Amino acid sequence: GAGVSQSPRYKVAKRGQDVALRCDPISGHVSLFWYQQALGQGPEFLTYFQNEAQLDKSGLPSDRFFAERPEGSVSTLKIQRTQQEDSAVYLCASSLDPDQPQHFGDGTRLSIL
Amino acid sequence: AQSVTQPDIHITVSEGASLELRCNYSYGATPYLFWYVQSPGQGLQLLLKYFSGDTLVQGIKGFEAEFKRSQSSFNLRKPSVHWSDAAEYFCAVALYYGQNFVFGPGTRLSVLP
Numbered sequence: 001g002a003g004v005s006q007s008p009r010y011k012v013a014k015r016g017q018d019v020a021l022r023c024d025p026i027s028g029h030v031s032l033f034w035y036q037q038a039l040g041q042g043p044e045f046l047t048y049f050q051n052e053a054q055l056d057k058s059g060l061p062s063d064r065f066f067a068e069r070p071e072g073s074v075s076t077l078k079i080q081r082t083q084q085e086d087s088a089v090y091l092c093a094s095s096l097d098p099d100q101p102q103h104f105g106d107g108t109r110l111s112i113l
Numbered sequence: 114a115q116s117v118t119q120p121d122i123h124i125t126v127s128e129g130a131s132l133e134l135r136c137n138y139s140y141g142a143t144p145y146l147f148w149y150v151q152s153p154g155q156g157l158q159l160l161l162k163y164f165s166g167d168t169l170v171q172g173i174k175g176f177e178a179e180f181k182r183s184q185s186s187f188n189l190r191k192p193s194v195h196w197s198d199a200a201e202y203f204c205a206v207a208l209y210y211g212q213n214f215v216f217g218p219g220t221r222l223s224v225l226p
Contacts (some may be wrong), residue, residue: 043214043216044216045214045215056213059213101162105156106154
């Protein structure tokens with residue numbers, strides 16, 4: 001497909017488990033963003049990559065959250081020792097370069113039991 | 114602190130009626146301004162954006178928005194709403210184009226037949 005692809009679409013985990021969320025950006029897109037969207041709220045910025053470099057991780061809520069993009073394409077958001085407050089939709093967005101619009105994926109809905 | 118407000122949590126309009134969704138921002142300078150729409154279970158789709166120039170911008174699906182510097186507002190309008198416009202609408206700002214977005218809390222639009 002031509003859009004941003006996120007997997008899985010839905011993830012249910014027990015509190016304390018580790019989870020990994022994947023984002024496949026549009027091919028060739030340099031910039032990649034992760035956002036967290038709690039139920040009934042707007043998305044909130046988590047972290048930003050330009051190619052493989054993580055230029056901004058100021059939005060990550062705790063050191064349990066970790067993101068990587070080792071080859072400058074696919075990105076993974078990992079959450080360790082999940083807590084109930086981590087339940088949210090995690091959105092990934094990519095853009096061709098910093099001066100182009102962000103294209104969003106459909107998100108991963110994470111539920112922590 | 115930088116913030117984006119959308120005063121209306123939920124709006125209901127009849128099909129064919131006009132629509133205005135409000136957005137106000139609090140920034141030290143005029144940011145880049147965006148409106149996104151999100152249907153249930155879907156990612157965010159860009160409706161329109163404002164960078165500079167003409168303060169009335171046209172977007173997709175018949176939407177337009179007007180930037181008013183004196184009011185720090187960027188309200189979204191549509192002259193005649195269609196049932197398919199029922200969705201969540203988010204106003205977003207960025208200080209520069211490549212920066213992460215700051216989203217408002219969203220306005221949920223319901224359309225009556």
